[in-house]
Amino acid sequence: MVIAALMQITLATADTHSPGMPVLNETRSPGLAVLCRDMATGTGITDVRIYIDGEFRDVTAGTGGSAIITPISPGEHSVRAVARGYLENISMVRISGESVTTVWMHPAKIVPIGQTGPVEDRIDIVFVPSSTQYDCTKQQTIITDYYTANEDNFRKDVDTILQKNS
Numbered sequence: 001m002v003i004a005a006l007m008q009i010t011l012a013t014a015d016t017h018s019p020g021m022p023v024l025n026e027t028r029s030p031g032l033a034v035l036c037r038d039m040a041t042g043t044g045i046t047d048v049r050i051y052i053d054g055e056f057r058d059v060t061a062g063t064g065g066s067a068i069i070t071p072i073s074p075g076e077h078s079v080r081a082v083a084r085g086y087l088e089n090i091s092m093v094r095i096s097g098e099s100v101t102t103v104w105m106h107p108a109k110i111v112p113i114g115q116t117g118p119v120e121d122r123i124d125i126v127f128v129p130s131s132t133q134y135d136c137t138k139q140q141t142i143i144t145d146y147y148t149a150n151e152d153n154f155r156k157d158v159d160t161i162l163q164k165n166s
Contacts, residue, residue, distance in 0.1 A: 031070035032093070033100040036060045036081055038107070045105060051080040081105060129154045 036048040044065025050058045058067035081089045086105040093101050129147035147154040
C-alpha cells in the first residue's frame with residue numbers, strides 16, 4: 001500500500017530561534033535550515049539527501065537530522081528530501097531571509113506478496129495501488145479509493161493475478 005507523503009513546512013527567522021533548532025550562520029547571509037523528522041516517531045533522520053530547486057545541496061546529519069543550506073536566494077524554492085526507507089518528499093518554501101523548514105517523512109512500506117525461487121534467479125515486480133480506474137464504456141478515468149483505502153482488496157487482486165500467471 002502506498003501512503004501519500006506529507007511535508008509540513010515551518011518557517012521561522014533566526015531571531016526567533018528556539019531550543020533544538022540549528023543556528024544559521026552568524027554572517028546573516030540568506031540560509032535555510034532543513035530539519036528531517038520521522039512522521040511516526042518525531043525523531044531526526046540522518047543521511048537524508050536534500051535538493052533545492054533540483055540541485056543537490058547537502059545531507060542531513062546528527063541526531064537532529066538537520067542540514068544548513070547557504071547561501072540561498074530569497075524567493076520561492078522547491079525542497080526535495082530523499083532517504084532510504086522513506087517516501088520522497090517535495091514541497092515549496094518561501095525564503096525571505098534566514099528560515100527553517102521541517103520535513104515530516106513517512107516510512108516507505110513494501111509488502112512482499114509472493115516469493116518463488118532463489119534471489120539470483122528471479123525478478124522483483126512491484127505492484128502499486130492506484131487511486132483511479134478507467135471506464136472503457138465512457139472512455140474516461142474515474143477517481144476511486146477501492147485499492148488505496150482497502151489493502152485487502154489490493155492484496156486479493158494481486159494474488160489472483162499471480163495465481164493466474166504461475
